[in-house]
Amino acid sequence: MSQAAAHSTKILLVDDDPDILELLEYNLAKEGFTLAKAMDGKEAISLAQTFNPQLVILDVMMPAMDGIETARRMKSMPELKDVLILFLTARGEEYTEVAAFDAGAHDYIIKPIKPRALVSRIKAMLKREIVEDLQDLIEIGGLVINRTKYAATFEGKALVLPKKEFELLTFLARNPNKVFNRDELLEKVWGSDVYVVERTIDVHIRKLREKIPEYYIKTLKGVGYLFSIEKN
Numbered sequence: 001m002s003q004a005a006a007h008s009t010k011i012l013l014v015d016d017d018p019d020i021l022e023l024l025e026y027n028l029a030k031e032g033f034t035l036a037k038a039m040d041g042k043e044a045i046s047l048a049q050t051f052n053p054q055l056v057i058l059d060v061m062m063p064a065m066d067g068i069e070t071a072r073r074m075k076s077m078p079e080l081k082d083v084l085i086l087f088l089t090a091r092g093e094e095y096t097e098v099a100a101f102d103a104g105a106h107d108y109i110i111k112p113i114k115p116r117a118l119v120s121r122i123k124a125m126l127k128r129e130i131v132e133d134l135q136d137l138i139e140i141g142g143l144v145i146n147r148t149k150y151a152a153t154f155e156g157k158a159l160v161l162p163k164k165e166f167e168l169l170t171f172l173a174r175n176p177n178k179v180f181n182r183d184e185l186l187e188k189v190w191g192s193d194v195y196v197v198e199r200t201i202d203v204h205i206r207k208l209r210e211k212i213p214e215y216y217i218k219t220l221k222g223v224g225y226l227f228s229i230e231k232n
Contacts, residue, residue, distance in 0.1 A: 009126060010034045012053040014044040014070065015088070016062045020111075024057065024088075027115040028122075041065025045073055048080055055126065060089040060096060068096075068103050075104035084129060086122065088113070138173050140229050143212060145170055159211050164189065168204050172217065172227035181224035201225075 011033045013024045021037050028035055036051045038044035042064045048056065056074065058067040065073075067087060074080040086107045087100045097108050107125055109118065138145040142155040147170055152159045161169065168189050172180070180188070182198040190196045205217055205225060218226045 008034075009055065010036070010051060010053040011122075012036050012038065012044060012048055012051060012056045014038045014041070014056060014062070014067070015059040016040060017059070020059070020088075023115065024118075027119060031119055031123075041067065041070030041073075044070055045077075048074060048083070049077075052079070053083060054129075055084040055086060055122065057086050057088050057122075060087060060091045060100070068099050071100065071103040071105060084125060086125065088118070138170070140173060140176065140216075143173070143216065145173055154212050161208075161211070165204055165208055168201075169208055169212075172225065176227050176229045179220055179224050179226045185225065 011028060013021055013028075013035060014037075015021050015024070016039050018039070021039070025035055025037065036047055036053065038047050040062045044056070044058070045065075056071075058070060060067040062070075067089065071085050071087075074083060074085070085103075085105045086109065087097075087105050088109050088111060089096075090111045091097075092110045100108050107121060109121065136147040138147070143152070144154075145152045145166075150163075150166060152161055152166065152169065168185065171185070171188055182201045185201050186196055186198065190200075205219075209217060215228060215230075218228050220226060
């Protein structure tokens with residue numbers, strides 16, 4: 001991660017030990033991260049709503065509200081549901097670590113940890129998140145599909161797609177130039193535990209072709225459907 005990228009990344013530090021906060025702030029500020037601090041869970045949640053961090057570094061044992069409950073509440077809030085959470089704690093019991101990941105943690109580090117190692121872990125986590133975000137964005141010609149936002153556009157114009165149309169289009173676009181028969185599409189998009197007739201696929205394909213150019217989805221007669229990245 002470049003220094004410029006770090007400058008645009010906001011990190012919220014949450015720990016009831018002022019010495020730990022000072023140590024974290026010193027080492028992360030040197031890397032160019034934008035920082036905010038809180039000393040308990042309630043303060044952290046209030047601050048996070050205005051600070052809008054990309055990453056929260058949480059202790060487990062804190063007054064007012066512990067780190068596990070703090071993470072759980074953050075993840076339940078629409079404006080914070082995508083925040084990355086890294087636990088940095090002295091609690092090394094397996095059940096505490098499991099509870100942390102159940103609450104939405106992305107990483108769990110047991111104190112003490114060397115500052116350089118922590119910075120490396122943080123950068124790796126942020127880089128991985130950037131890669132995953134890019135994978136959620138599909139661009140083919142004038143068609144753009146954003147899987148995270150459940151939105152699609154063609155040549156800048158928003159497409160109105162019901163859930164299954166969006167999922168069908170996304171699946172095909174993620175597997176370009178591969179032929180899928182109706183049974184395969186039903187299983188991949190609707191699931192094997194849902195009863196849907198094969199005709200459903202044809203109807204959804206027809207509706208998609210009304211919204212995007214037909215050349216995107218080709219029919220191989222007697223075989224199935226193929227998402228093409230070429231007009232011809």
